[in-house]
Amino acid sequence: MRKRKRTYSCGLEASLAVTGGRWKFLILWVLSNQGTKRFGELRRAVVGGISEKMLIQELKELELDGIVERKDFKRVPPRVEYSLTPLGIELGEATASLCEWGTKHIDRINGASQKSVSVEPGVFPQ
């Protein structure tokens, strides 16, 4: 399942090894902003509609990487809570600026692909 093929010599590459894929950033973001969550809560909170399969898979990998902590209450009905480790909290903070950039330019991004290709040099409507 998980094959960390090689070692990383570049910081960004290492970060991407941990946060790669479609969902990890978004999961991280929920836990970073909304704190500890149960499995079902987390599933509903992640934007885009993640499947149970993907959520549990990504959580396992994040746990292996020391980003996420899993607490199983071993009860019936089951109750499991996920939260960030200190390392995960740091990583969450590191993504804050990325989120801000997206928020700031979201209108432009949402319209980028339909627009005609010719954009006047140097001009960036905002």
Place this chain on the structure above:
Amino acid sequence: MRKRKRTYSCGLEASLAVTGGRWKFLILWVLSNQGTKRFGELRRAVVGGISEKMLIQELKELELDGIVERKDFKRVPPRVEYSLTPLGIELGEATASLCEWGTKHIDRINGASQKSVSVEPGVFPQ
């Protein structure tokens, strides 16, 4: 090729729509730190060994999103230079903290516990 299926309501999701995939962050990082590059230079500078096909594909998408600017000198032999737009520069700055996180914790990510990591010269300084 590019199908931006929907609009994004979350800043992080919007950012990921632009920077998603395996290579875009790394391309962005090169242009952000090393400035304008020719096609071949860029290809050699991106860590991990990107193919020509992927590089040109990602560059086109980044150009459509207003992140990268392409300058064609229309000469023989061909000379094309890629650089970041103001929007791209901003985005590059937003990824800096992510790179720092990776650099800081690279030992742990690489598998922890073992030998120290020798950072090869020529990759991203940090």
Place this chain on the structure above:
DNA sequence: CCGTATCCGTAAGGATACTG
């Protein structure tokens, strides 16, 4: 409620050859 287990389609991405 919190997962596991399969099946399966798509597309991301690599390899190679070719062009102006």
Place this chain on the structure above:
DNA sequence: CAGTATCCTTACGGATACGG
């Protein structure tokens, strides 16, 4: 040098059904 054009393989990720 800077791309195009194909072919091909993998794995990402969705859908569904089932289990403790």
